[in-house]
Amino acid sequence: NAGVTQTPKFQVLKTGQSMTLQCAQDMNHEYMSWYRQDPGMGLRLIHYSVGAGITDQGEVPNGYNVSRSTTEDFPLRLLSAAPSQTSVYFCASSSLGGTYNEQFFGPGTRLTVL
Amino acid sequence: SQKIEQNSEALNIQEGKTATLTCNYTNYSPAYLQWYRQDPGRGPVFLLLIRENEKEKRKERLKVTFDTTLKQSLFHITASQPADSATYLCALVENYGQNFVFGPGTRLSVLP
Numbered sequence: 027n028a029g030v031t032q033t034p035k036f037q038v039l040k041t042g043q044s045m046t047l048q049c050a051q052d053m054n055h056e057y058m059s060w061y062r063q064d065p066g067m068g069l070r071l072i073h074y075s076v077g078a079g080i081t082d083q084g085e086v087p088n089g090y091n092v093s094r095s096t097t098e099d100f101p102l103r104l105l106s107a108a109p110s111q112t113s114v115y116f117c118a119s120s121s122l123g124g125t126y127n128e129q130f131f132g133p134g135t136r137l138t139v140l
Numbered sequence: 141s142q143k144i145e146q147n148s149e150a151l152n153i154q155e156g157k158t159a160t161l162t163c164n165y166t167n168y169s170p171a172y173l174q175w176y177r178q179d180p181g182r183g184p185v186f187l188l189l190i191r192e193n194e195k196e197k198r199k200e201r202l203k204v205t206f207d208t209t210l211k212q213s214l215f216h217i218t219a220s221q222p223a224d225s226a227t228y229l230c231a232l233v234e235n236y237g238q239n240f241v242f243g244p245g246t247r248l249s250v251l252p
Contacts, residue, residue, distance in 0.1 A: 068244035131183030
């Protein structure tokens with residue numbers, strides 16, 4: 027099992043550019059989520075999904091779109107990048123209704139917006 | 141407003157001592173609380189979970205307590221080792237695992 031994979035590992039964008047951060051998991055987890063992590067602020071939830079075709083907003087959804095067409099994939103789209111979106115982005119997945127509902131995290135994508 | 145805090149941004153302790161990290165929250169009703177470890181440049185890794193009706197959980201050198209009256213969880217690492225140096229995050233879980241709220245983390249350094 028690869029667990030949760032994210033691509034790319036690093037990305038530099040110019041203001042106004044768009045891009046998609048990829049996330050995939052091979053554990054058949056229902057729940058998938060995207061977080062951003064900024065110094066001193068911990069992980070903040072951007073969007074999450076409880077299954078294919080179902081997504082919902084987290085704490086900081088503005089400027090980001092998601093879709094969930096399959097159980098395995100949960101891409102995050104930046105529509106028009108802004109310097110405030112410079113951050114480290116983590117994708118995570120977990121099984122709903124399990125004993126621990128532990129989240130498995132990917133290795134992260136470090137994004138810089140100039 | 142809702143808030144989750146961890147006692148300090150950084151904590152230094154001597155090898156062999158017990159490290160105690162604190163997680164406090166306000167205006168949440170968590171079903172359970174989780175603790176994660178995060179090493180530099182990596183994603184968080186799950187360590188322990190404690191439910192609202194449990195007072196204490198142990199796993200090897202780790203111990204977690206949960207006091208819903210005080211709205212506080214304590215995370216202990218006994219006989220700490222330099223390899224325990226990392227950032228530790230607490231996470232509240234609401235709504236049957238659909239809403240995870242993370243604290244800012246405490247960076248623990250265990251000095252040899």
